[in-house]
Amino acid sequence: MRNQAYEISAGRSDLSDLFDLKGDGFEGAALIRDFELREEELHWWRMPRTARVSRAMQNGSVHKLNTSPLSDPLELFRIIGSHALASRALVYPLRAPAYWVRRKDPEGFEQYFRPALPEVQLSDLLAVPTRQIRPALQPLIEDGAVELVRSPSGVRAILARDGFLDEDRFKTRLRA
Numbered sequence: 001m002r003n004q005a006y007e008i009s010a011g012r013s014d015l016s017d018l019f020d021l022k023g024d025g026f027e028g029a030a031l032i033r034d035f036e037l038r039e040e041e042l043h044w045w046r047m048p049r050t051a052r053v054s055r056a057m058q059n060g061s062v063h064k065l066n067t068s069p070l071s072d073p074l075e076l077f078r079i080i081g082s083h084a085l086a087s088r089a090l091v092y093p094l095r096a097p098a099y100w101v102r103r104k105d106p107e108g109f110e111q112y113f114r115p116a117l118p119e120v121q122l123s124d125l126l127a128v129p130t131r132q133i134r135p136a137l138q139p140l141i142e143d144g145a146v147e148l149v150r151s152p153s154g155v156r157a158i159l160a161r162d163g164f165l166d167e168d169r170f171k172t173r174l175r176a
Helices: 025-033 048-059 073-088 119-126 130-143
Strands: 099-104 111-118 146-150 156-160
Touching: 048 073, 048 130, 073 111, 073 119, 073 130, 073 156, 099 156, 111 119, 119 130, 119 156, 130 146
Parallel strands: none
Antiparallel strands: 099 111, 111 156, 146 156
């Protein structure tokens, strides 16, 4: 589905497709569903461009071609953030070609790791061509909520930046 031309279909995202569940299908899907972010857990006020585009989509100022999460940048960030939180729980390993990115804290003393969601996997999850992912991410990139990264093997991925979602509900489960 990566670059095929067709109309975007509306579909519910199932984050369990992004993890290696090792036969734990039902339990794993239920566990990963626990990490799905709610709208009120997004710090939309830190993303003014994203919030403006999302509001325009919701109130009809901009004509939507479909009801895919790809058309609403806040909904897209909710999916990316949910993947990041579920990954950081370290319950199930990421499914290839997903990978971890090493970062340093702002002071430069402590290193930490964050999961990168490949564009290809997001494309498959939302059932849209890969070429439509980057334009949909543009408001999030401009607000600094996500960063585009590339692995040494050339896999392009999306990295959710810290500070744009409320992690309080998940603090006790996060390991990375």
